[in-house]
Amino acid sequence: NAGVMQNPRHLVRRRGQEARLRCSPMKGHSHVYWYRQLPEEGLKFMVYLQKENIIDESGMPKERFSAEFPKEGPSILRIQQVVRGDSAAYFCASSPPPGVPYNEQFFGPGTRLTVL
Amino acid sequence: KNEVEQSPQNLTAQEGEFITINCSYSVGISALHWLQQHPGGGIVSLFMLSSGKKKHGRLIATINIQEKHSSLHITASHPRDSAVYICAVRSYGGSQGNLIFGKGTKLSVKP
Numbered sequence: 514n515a516g517v518m519q520n521p522r523h524l525v526r527r528r529g530q531e532a533r534l535r536c537s538p539m540k541g542h543s544h545v546y547w548y549r550q551l552p553e554e555g556l557k558f559m560v561y562l563q564k565e566n567i568i569d570e571s572g573m574p575k576e577r578f579s580a581e582f583p584k585e586g587p588s589i590l591r592i593q594q595v596v597r598g599d600s601a602a603y604f605c606a607s608s609p610p611p612g613v614p615y616n617e618q619f620f621g622p623g624t625r626l627t628v629l
Numbered sequence: 630k631n632e633v634e635q636s637p638q639n640l641t642a643q644e645g646e647f648i649t650i651n652c653s654y655s656v657g658i659s660a661l662h663w664l665q666q667h668p669g670g671g672i673v674s675l676f677m678l679s680s681g682k683k684k685h686g687r688l689i690a691t692i693n694i695q696e697k698h699s700s701l702h703i704t705a706s707h708p709r710d711s712a713v714y715i716c717a718v719r720s721y722g723g724s725q726g727n728l729i730f731g732k733g734t735k736l737s738v739k740p
Contacts, residue, residue: 546726555733556715561726569724604672608725618662618726620672 515540517607517621518587525627532592532599534624538607544568545588546618547580550602559603562588595628602626632656635716635731642738648703650734652716655697662728663690663701664715672715675701706738 518537526532538545547559558572562582573580577595582588592599602625606618633654642648652661663675676683676690678699683690687706692699703710713735717728 544726548728556717556728556730558727558729561724569727571727602670606672606726617674617677619674620664622671625670 517542517605517619519603519605519621519624521624522622523625523627525629526595527629528596529594532595532626532628534590534592534603534605534626535587536590536605536607536621537587538605539619541609542607542619543610544608545582546606546608547588547590548604548606550604550623552601556604559590592626595626597628600626600628631731632720632729633716633718633731635714635734637734638732639735640737642706642736644707644738644740646706646738648706648710648736648738650701650714650716650736652699652701652731653697654699654716654718654729656718656729657721658694658697658718659721659723660719660725661692661699662717662719663699664717666713666715666733668712675714703736708738708740711737 520535545562548556550556560573560580561569564582565584577593579591602623604623605621608618636651660679662677665673665675678692687704689702713733715733716731
C-alpha cells in the first residue's frame with residue numbers, strides 16, 4: 514500500500530530553466546494538494562486539485578506557476594523561468610474523495626528544489 | 630500577527646517527560662491538524678480534529694473551539710519523538726486543502 518510519492522526528491526535548476534515536480538497520490542485518492550516550505554519558514558498552501566479540475570488555486574503565485582492533475586498520471590507542479598526565490602521544499606498531499614466532512618491528508622516526502 | 634500561533638518555538642526535554650505543545654488561532658475553523666515533520670523533512674499527519682480529544686498511542690490532541698486553542702501532549706517522551714510539530718487549521722469557508730500553518734515547535738528529547 515504505497516503512500517504518496519513525489520519525484521524527483523531533489524531537483525537542481527539554473528535560473529531561467531523550468532522545474533517539473535510530480536506527485537502520485539495514494540491509491541484511491543482523487544484529491545491532491547501542493548504546499549511550499551521556504552527555508553526557515555512555515556508551510557504555505559499553494560493549490561488544491563481534483564482530477565482534471567482545479568478546486569482552489571488561491572495560494573499560487575500569479576505568474577510562472579501552474580498545476581495540473583490529469584485523468585491519467587501524476588499531478589504536476591510546473592515552475593517556469595525559475596528564480597533563486599523559488600528554492601524551497603514542495604510537498605504534495607492527497608486525500609480520498611469527500612465522503613466524510615473532514616478528510617485527513619497524507620503527505621509525500623517532498624521535492625527539494627534548488628535554483629542556482 | 631499570524632493567524633496560527635504555536636508555543637513554545639523550541640522545546641528540550643529529558644526522556645520520559647510529559648510534553649505539551651500549544652496552538653492558538655484567530656480565525657473560525659472547521660478542522661485542525663497536527664503534523665510531525667521529521668529531521669529528514671518528511672511530514673506525517675498525526676491528528677485531524679474539530680472538537681474534543683483524540684488519542685493515538687502516547688500522543689493526545691485536544692481542542693477547545695470556544696477558546697480557539699489546541700494542545701498536543703506526548704506522554705513518556707522518547708528521543709525518537711524529536712521532530713518539528715506543526716499545527717494547521719482550515720478556516721470556515723476555506724477549501725479543505727487551504728490550510729493555514731503555524732511555524733512549528735521544534736522538540737528535542739535527550740536520552
